[in-house]
Amino acid sequence: MLAAGCRVDIVVDIDIAHDGAGEVTVEITFDEEVMRWVPDLGELIVTDGLVGWDVRQFGEQTPAGERLRVVAAKRFSSPAELAEVLAEIDRPADGSAGLFRSATFVGSRDGAQVRYDLTVTVGLDRPVAGLVNPATADALEGELFGLPIAEVEARAGAPLDELVTLVVRATVPQGAGSLPVDGVMMLNEGGVRELRVSGELLDAELAAAEAEAERLAERASRGVRIAVVWWIVLGLIVLVVLVVALRGRRRRRGLTFR
Numbered sequence: 001m002l003a004a005g006c007r008v009d010i011v012v013d014i015d016i017a018h019d020g021a022g023e024v025t026v027e028i029t030f031d032e033e034v035m036r037w038v039p040d041l042g043e044l045i046v047t048d049g050l051v052g053w054d055v056r057q058f059g060e061q062t063p064a065g066e067r068l069r070v071v072a073a074k075r076f077s078s079p080a081e082l083a084e085v086l087a088e089i090d091r092p093a094d095g096s097a098g099l100f101r102s103a104t105f106v107g108s109r110d111g112a113q114v115r116y117d118l119t120v121t122v123g124l125d126r127p128v129a130g131l132v133n134p135a136t137a138d139a140l141e142g143e144l145f146g147l148p149i150a151e152v153e154a155r156a157g158a159p160l161d162e163l164v165t166l167v168v169r170a171t172v173p174q175g176a177g178s179l180p181v182d183g184v185m186m187l188n189e190g191g192v193r194e195l196r197v198s199g200e201l202l203d204a205e206l207a208a209a210e211a212e213a214e215r216l217a218e219r220a221s222r223g224v225r226i227a228v229v230w231w232i233v234l235g236l237i238v239l240v241v242l243v244v245a246l247r248g249r250r251r252r253r254g255l256t257f258r
Contacts (some may be wrong), residue, residue, distance in 0.1 A: 007031050007163055009184070010087065012171040014082070016118060018201060024085045030068045053088075079105040084152070090131065099126055099166070101192065113202045117170045120195040122179065127150055127188045128164050163190040168195050169232045175199025 009029045016022035025244050050072060058069040076082045083103040090098035101121040108115050111170045143153050166183035170177055179185070179195035 005062055007165070008032070008166050009167075011169065013085075014103075014118070014168070016079075016082065016105055016170070016172055018107065018114070018116065018173045020079045020082075020107075022082070024082065024089075025071060025073045025074075028070045028091055030070075031064075036065060038108065039138055043103045043111055055059065055210065079103065090126065092126075099123060099187070104170075113200050116199045118172050118195075118197045120168060120170065120179075122166075122168060122185075122193045122195065124166075124176045124185055124187060124189045124191055124193060128160050131164075131187070133145070150203070161186055170197045172199040173201045180191075183184055195251050 008031070011027045011029075013025040013026070013027070014022065049114050053072045053074045055070065055072045058071065060069065061066045074088075076085050081102075082105065086100035086103055087098060089100060092098055093230050099122055101119070103120045105116070105118045108117075112225055129144055129149060147155075148227045156163055160242055164187055166187055175197050176199075177195060177197035179193055185193065
């Protein structure tokens with residue numbers, strides 16, 4: 001794909017609730033140039049190894065042609081699980097640190113309100129070539145992208161590491177932020193960046209949020225109970241029909257005709 005001299009944008013969204021649970025969404029956009037060079041790209045993307053991730057593809061028509069968005073989402077139930085999910089986005093084969101170095105989410109009370117602070121640390125020392133599984137080269141005649149990197153850069157008219165951009169966004173209760181605030185980051189621009197997002201909930205708002213969470217959980221539980229009750233009722237109906245049918249057969253057997 002990169003041999004086409006195109007651009008790939010990666011956006012990571014973190015949505016976390018007051019109880020530390022939430023969802024991570026990774027959206028990768030392949031621009032029109034990619035789709036001109038690889039029109040069947042959507043069929044070539046393999047996602048079987050993404051355990052627990054919900055992956056979907058969306059084709060979009062633009063004045064410049066067709067663009068492809070691949071969106072992968074995974075839920076987490078605690079701040080510790082958030083860090084694990086982020087680590088799954090980029091896990092180097094050699095065991096070194098990936099893009100996401102750490103993630104913490106803390107709630108602290110101040111009088112009648114609770115303050116929430118999310119901090120995500122991103123290391124921007126990941127060359128694009130380092131994101132590719134080395135085993136891929138075996139299927140591409142020894143080259144990570146099917147061509148020598150120098151030739152890829154010559155076709156693109158830019159260094160390989162400038163062809164892939166990254167933006168990290170996050171929302172917490174009553175708060176949102178983006179890294180960077182404007183523009184995009186390059187994966188190998190160097191240094192460590194931090195995304196800090198804060199929000200506050202008053203006791204009344206917190207109680208409402210907890211009540212809403214309980215209501216949603218109860219609705220899900222009620223759906224399970226309704227399904228179970230329905231199958232029980234269905235079973236009883238079948239049983240009654242069988243009993244009636246058997247009794248009818250017995251009665252017919254006992255009749256005499258003259």
